Amino acid sequence: MTPRIAVSQTPYLRDVSRSLQRTVDQMRQAASHGADIVVFPEWFLGLNPVDVLPNRLTQRLSQAARELSIMVITGSLRSLDLSTGKKQQSGLVIDRDGSVAGEQAKIHFQPPEQPWFEPGVATSAIQTTWGRVAILLGLDGSDPERWEECVASNPDLVVMAHYADSPNRRTELQELAVSRSQTIDATVIFAPMMGRFSAVSYLPGALIAERGRILSLSDREGLLIAGDPEAPLIQLGATDIAAYPAVSDTPPRSLDPKATIGSEAERRVLIDWGALLTSDPVTSGQHLLAKAGENTRMAALAPARPGFVRELEMLLKAGAVGAFAYPGLDRLPPWSEEMLTLGGALLKNRRPLLVHTGPGRAPIRFDNPLGWDEFLQTYPSLPVILIHMGGRSPLVEEALLLAERHRNVYLETSGAPLQAIQQALQEIGPGRVLFGSGGIPDQFHLEWQKIMELESLVTVDAFQGVVNRNARRLFFDSAEPIARLPASREGLSVVRRPG
Numbered sequence: 381m382t383p384r385i386a387v388s389q390t391p392y393l394r395d396v397s398r399s400l401q402r403t404v405d406q407m408r409q410a411a412s413h414g415a416d417i418v419v420f421p422e423w424f425l426g427l428n429p430v431d432v433l434p435n436r437l438t439q440r441l442s443q444a445a446r447e448l449s450i451m452v453i454t455g456s457l458r459s460l461d462l463s464t465g466k467k468q469q470s471g472l473v474i475d476r477d478g479s480v481a482g483e484q485a486k487i488h489f490q491p492p493e494q495p496w497f498e499p500g501v502a503t504s505a506i507q508t509t510w511g512r513v514a515i516l517l518g519l520d521g522s523d524p525e526r527w528e529e530c531v532a533s534n535p536d537l538v539v540m541a542h543y544a545d546s547p548n549r550r551t552e553l554q555e556l557a558v559s560r561s562q563t564i565d566a567t568v569i570f571a572p573m574m575g576r577f578s579a580v581s582y583l584p585g586a587l588i589a590e591r592g593r594i595l596s597l598s599d600r601e602g603l604l605i606a607g608d609p610e611a612p613l614i615q616l617g618a619t620d621i622a623a624y625p626a627v628s629d630t631p632p633r634s635l636d637p638k639a640t641i642g643s644e645a646e647r648r649v650l651i652d653w654g655a656l657l658t659s660d661p662v663t664s665g666q667h668l669l670a671k672a673g674e675n676t677r678m679a680a681l682a683p684a685r686p687g688f689v690r691e692l693e694m695l696l697k698a699g700a701v702g703a704f705a706y707p708g709l710d711r712l713p714p715w716s717e718e719m720l721t722l723g724g725a726l727l728k729n730r731r732p733l734l735v736h737t738g739p740g741r742a743p744i745r746f747d748n749p750l751g752w753d754e755f756l757q758t759y760p761s762l763p764v765i766l767i768h769m770g771g772r773s774p775l776v777e778e779a780l781l782l783a784e785r786h787r788n789v790y791l792e793t794s795g796a797p798l799q800a801i802q803q804a805l806q807e808i809g810p811g812r813v814l815f816g817s818g819g820i821p822d823q824f825h826l827e828w829q830k831i832m833e834l835e836s837l838v839t840v841d842a843f844q845g846v847v848n849r850n851a852r853r854l855f856f857d858s859a860e861p862i863a864r865l866p867a868s869r870e871g872l873s874v875v876r877r878p879g
Contacts, residue, residue: 383416383451383510385537385567387586387596387604391575392423399426400437404444406603411448413605416476417510421573422455422518422541430458430467434480438472446478451510455541455571456486456517466498471515471541473506481513482506487526488519492578503529511536518542521570522556536566543573543582550585554597561589574601593674648678648817649855651704651734655683665695673699679855681734686710686718689725696729701855704767706736708746715754723759732763732854737779738771738795747771749779756786763788763854767816769796769804776800783808790850792816794827801830802837810842814850 388406393399403424410418428437438457445452456469469486485500503526505512514535520526521542530538540557544550553570561568567590574584586604588595595606650672655664661683668680682695684703687710692703703726707719714735726733736742737749745751749770756764769791770779776796780803783789791804794816804813815831817824835843 384414385569385588385595385606386410386413386415386418387569387571387588388418388420388424389572389574389584389586389598389604390424390601392426392573392577392582393575394426396426396428396437399424400440404440407441407444407448407450407452409603410605411450413603415450415605417451417453417537418603419453419539419541419569419571420455421571422543423573423577424455425457428458430460432462433457433459433470433472433483438474438480441472442474442478442480445474445476449476451476451508453513453515453539455573459483459485461498464498467496468498468500469493469517470500471517471539473508473513473515475508477509481508484515484517486517486520488523490519503533505530505533505535514538516540516542522553527560531564535564538564538566538568540568540570541573542570544585545580545582547583550583550599554585554587557587558589558592558594562592565591567595649701649851650678650680652683653704653706653736656685656704656706656709661685661688662691662694665691665700666698669695669699684722684726684733686712686716686722689721692722693725693729696725696731700731702726702732702734704734704736706740706742708736708740708742711742711746713746714752719755720758723755723762727759727762732765732790734765734767734792736768737766738768738775747775749775749782753782753785756782756789760786760788763790765790765792765814765854767792768794769800771795772797780804780807783812790814790854793831793846794818794823798830798833801834805834805838805842805846810838810845811850813846814854815847 390402390406393402403420407418425437434442441452452474454472456471459468459470461468471484473481475481484503484506487500487503489497489499503514503516503520505514512533512535514530514533516526516530516539518541521540538560540553542553544553550572553572557568557570567588570585570587572585573582575582583599584601585599587597588604588606596604598604650668652664652668655661658664665682672678672680679701681702681704682692682700684692684705686707705719705722707714707716712718723733735752736747738747740747749766752764766779766782766789770776779791783791783804784807790812791808792814793801795818801813816827818827831847834846
């Protein structure tokens with residue numbers, strides 16, 4: 381059984397009593413969200429008195445751990461070794477029965493700390509009910525020798541309780557955590573200290589990674605919980621499966637950690653246009669479902685190839701959150717009987733359809749957005765997302781016209797001009813525009829940069845609709861997303877656009 385992990389991300393407080401109360405409160409919050417393990421950063425109890433471990437502070441944590449049945453992994457505590465009289469900084473693992481499973485002394489110190497603390501000897505894993513845990517405190521988290529010792533101890537979970545004083549340093553440490561999680565069959569957690577400490581401001585950026593895949597990442601204050609659908613890491617969009625290296629079939633060593641850090645590591649709706657060129661869409665669809673199943677932040681659409689209605693229904697029942705179609709690849713128009721039959725299967729299963737519009741591999745007459753008008757008249761309550769919004773003029777104008785005419789049309793932003801997206805927000809409204817990330821990693825960065833230009837031009841609510849709520853409602857929130865669509869108008873909207 382895989383444990384659910386929470387990471388505390390709150391500003392440093394010098395006051396020990398307030399820090400202790402906040403720590404216990406966060407333990408309760410983590411337990412209420414179903415977490416099995418909660419991880420705290422360095423100096424999570426402020427400048428605690430130098431004392432032998434365990435002591436009154438850690439006993440309070442042990443009591444809470446026992447009451448909540450949750451394991452606690454702490455950042456650094458100032459401690460005293462009675463046998464030597466030496467002062468150290470140590471991290472503890474308190475098991476869910478309240479017992480102290482083990483202690484890890486910090487080895488590397490900043491120059492101002494060195495005269496006051498005795499370094500530890502080596503890094504080793506601590507045996508717990510959830511497996512073997514290794515703690516890398518502060519500078520130990522980025523030291524190659526400490527990492528080699530950590531790997532040799534065969535851990536199941538590694539905590540890098542490090543810190544970052546700049547965005548670049550934060551990215552480096554996040555990337556390091558992701559790449560390290562690839563090299564060992566374990567979970568790696570980056571639990572940074574945040575707030576102002578010793579005249580330096582430290583940045584949040586907690587991350588939980590497993591075998592090269594990010595389970596959760598956040599730069600906001602509070603608790604980060606792996607797999608929590610309400611975690612702040614939300615940027616929804618449709619993307620080709622090839623755009624996400626962590627789910628590709630390439631050897632693990634080829635993964636570029638930079639491609640899994642930041643907004644591109646967030647929620648994904650996986651598609652694979654190549655599946656529409658195969659005579660076996662079921663196998664391709666099952667591959668997408670399997671990849672999505674490996675990461676709680678992913679969902680998969682099923683390939684909807686004309687003539688394969690039974691195969692589509694099979695994939696929808698297997699967990700696909702919708703379908704994607706490009707009938708022009710089969711030289712069929714959207715109003716063909718084969719496509720209309722697929723629409724019936726989607727409506728029966730209450731799932732949305734994402735369709736290709738704009739210049740692509742098919743003859744351009746099949747990429748005309750207005751070609752979907754008859755399909756939309758047949759299925760006025762089936763959500764249809766026009767990928768690329770037609771891509772370029774005059775097809776963009778046709779996509780806007782279609783969206784004005786049919787209330788069940790959504791416009792996806794990848795490949796669309798920024799001006800057209802702004803026009804869609806004004807004329808169609810922010811409730812039916814959603815961000816799409818495109819098909820390759822480099823394209824993602826361009827698409828995200830483009831959409832970020834909107835942030836200062838629209839309201840916060842409208843922007844969150846585009847990058848979050850609209851796609852979340854369609855693909856993630858409900859087993860029956862169609863039932864949650866805004867009520868459609870009776871019949872068709874008659875639209876007239878100035879010449």
